[in-house]
Amino acid sequence: MLKRLSADDPRFKTVTLTGGLNLVVADITDNSTDTDSRNSAGKSSLIELVHFLLGARADTKAVAMNKALRNTTFRLDMDWPGVESLSVTRRGSHPKTVRIDPDVTGADSDRLFSSEGPAELGVDEWNRLIERDLFGLRGEHSGVSGRTMLSFLARRDSAHGFNEPVRTFARQAEADATTNLAYLLGLDWQLADGYRQLAARQATRTQLSKAVNDPVWGRIVGSTADLRGQITLAQAQVDRLRAQIADFQIVPQYEHVKNQADEIARAIKQLAQDDVIDRNNLEELHKAVTETADVETDYLESVYRELGIILNDQVRRRFEDVQTFHHSVVRNRRRFLDDEITELTQRLETRRTERARLGEEQAHLLRTLNEGGALEALTALQQALAREQATLEALRHRYEAAQTLEASSRQITTKRLELEQAVATDLNERAQQTAEATLLFSRYAQRLYGEGREAYLAIDAGRNSLKILPRIHSDDSRGIGNMVMFCFDLTLAVLAHRHGRAPDFLIHDSHLFDGVDDRQLSAALTLAAEVAHEERMQYIATLNTDDLGKAARRGFDPEPHIRARLTDALETGGLFGFRF
Template structure:
């Protein structure tokens, strides 16, 4: 139980609490103007400070982080399991990451920072303090994904700043049904680990939704793609990889590959050169052969008969000189023919020699080309292997994308199947836990009928849904705000009592005055009377901040509030509020 809320600022109104009902009253003073509001009295601030001292995360909007309060150290004295003395909790906005405790309830591991004040006090991080609350106040040990001590506390200490009074089964407006239901299942004694499967499914569904959006995006869609497109790309990539693998497998590294390649190039150039030289020599040969044909002796036998017919007689001297000329001419012709024949022979020999060299070079060229065709240089093999590795990596990436695309396309069916399977499992568990569900249903109905009479149908509808464990508290009504608030009252009282009875929660429940806004005066009186009876029977504590007008109408309906009003009473006067002075707050005070 909570015993005392204090601060090291002398202006702060220290609040004390006892077992049972505790009424923190905010009065409107006679001197208040019409524009004054009891929101400045600090009723909601009590709730915020309790959360701050019980490990809530400090943000820029947190009350204790306000510039006017940042240097103030707030304190909460409370009973603690296993301790004979009160546990004193201290925390300030200036050192919001740490909580000071008067006694070591964490276990004092090596990472705990001791205050060194000699009285056994320790200083814990907020995370350590939260784990201690989960262990000692809620009985949570080890890993407990889906169930969080801060969320459990938020059902027992609702905050108006988080819109916790909008719905009975949520503690803030954006809370998912799956997250809330696993925590509610724990408080009600159901299989919260099984129910947490809804949260995991919701996370998978959210991830799939984001991936599906990415796939549909023209740019990001290339990262995954569709299975149909990827299947075709994989087929082509596999064929390319197999082709390269075959080339690598049959590749032979030829020693001195570059030398052989250079030799082959030289042979090729020599063959071309020989062919060009053959063309020239063949042309010259043809001309020489034609010249030999044209080189013959001059026919002179017709001269003497010609001269005789003319009556000219050639004397011996003339005939002798003619024979000399004829002999000389025959000598010239023979010499020319011999020269031409020698030239022809030389050209023929050169042509034959080149023909033989060309044949030999052809054989060398064929051998070199065979060697080069059978293999290649080491650099070529390395390049081929690099290309193969690159194509294999690309193929692997395509296969991973294909698997991702398959998973994405199949995930919707898998999520649906898992949802149906989980729904059946939770439904079976609810059947097996009829004792727990019946206890919760009957307790809620009992509380509701105490407020509205036995003729009013009131119950808890607990069933396995497709996306979460559905827990719906209902009171037959016209859906007015007042009745909806009383649904929250009965539901929270049911949660607190069941959790405390079975060792799954602390022995206190706290409500803000917002809960009673718009509630019929008769139900206010009955709710306060019910709170007195239940806290006495269950040995629990119920703290409620309330305005004097709501308290007045409850008194008119037969409820006597005096024994339960805790001092001091807060007012809307400048110095009458919880903090003893006014300051600019982010939210309601």
């Protein structure tokens, strides 16, 4: 239960609360205008402060974030599992921090004592603590939020929480709301959350469908046919690189071996060039040997004789000496040429042998290089493989996205039908829970409108969400619509508290009672007081004195239940004790 709402500003009107029915009343005086007591005394601000202290997001519109209140520290004292009392403080100037005393962050709800002393914690941690200890939520509970369920137990007019029973703020997704309602009613909230997940998938599909039709973004996803071909090519490239890496052998001193092979190649090339020169020389020598021969001199003596010249013995000897010398020169030249030819032939043969040896050595080195490589080459191959694998993985993700998009419509439809059937089956199996909720709602409605009025909860598996519709047969007037919400909220709070799924308080703003006739208002307050007493709960309502007067004229006695009186007739009469 909530015990006390206060602030460190002495002008603030401290509100002390008890079990049972608690009324916070705004007086209307003769001097009040239509915009005074009804709208500016601070009734709705009281509920806003309770939300602020119980972990609501502090946006710029929050009451505590107002410039005149930012430095005010607000405090809420309340019951807490395992401790006698817990105080919560928070201020607008430091909205991300909550201070609790004592520290119950490490305490389990089954423990009798908590840690001594206060603790400061972030708002998110505080909300998780509220979910754990006030709503019994532990572990993962996607789709169910303590903040959302608190908004059913304390509706906020600023969030348009009084527009319809099954939503706590305007434009709240029905699947989100009914998942939290399912938890409070004791239904399978995880099944109900399946609708929310389907809605998220449908929203994603819608966005992807728009993207595919966009000329730029369409290339990001693509079609399954195109992507299937690209994946095939990418996979082949990955396989090829993997095979190369698997067969790769690292050659020790790779660069040295490569340099040796290059040197041998240059040597073989030089030998070939030398062969060309020597073969040309050899060819010239062979020609020179052919041209080197003795000169014929036998014709000279007969020529001289015919001329009448008789060569004497001395001349003939001189001539023979010259002839002998000439033969000697020819022999010497031929011998020289033969020696040169022999030497060139030997050099050519030696180089041929050297070329063969170098060729074998080069072939060995090239085989070594061809069968392996340097560590840098292996690293380069591995990097190339990593890039190709990343490309392949990206293509597969795109393919899955394209495939999901193309098949998602059928899958979502199928899943929705399966979920609808599963929820319907679960509701049949939980007939006791649905019957308890329906009978309780009907009982409360008949207390307001008489036993002849048909009233029930319609709970069914819908196409897009679990359907929970509270109905009271009526003329659909605003007043009856508000009483439908009153009975529905009271049913939720009682059932959730009975089964340990929610705290023991329910708060209603005066907006809920707008347009409600005297008899129903009196009956509603009387019912709230009885139910709160029977269920050991706390019901808090803010009311205007004119509405309270109407209920009093119908026999309801408000005085024992009034916990605070507010007025805007005086500068200091409002909740905060001053106007701002």
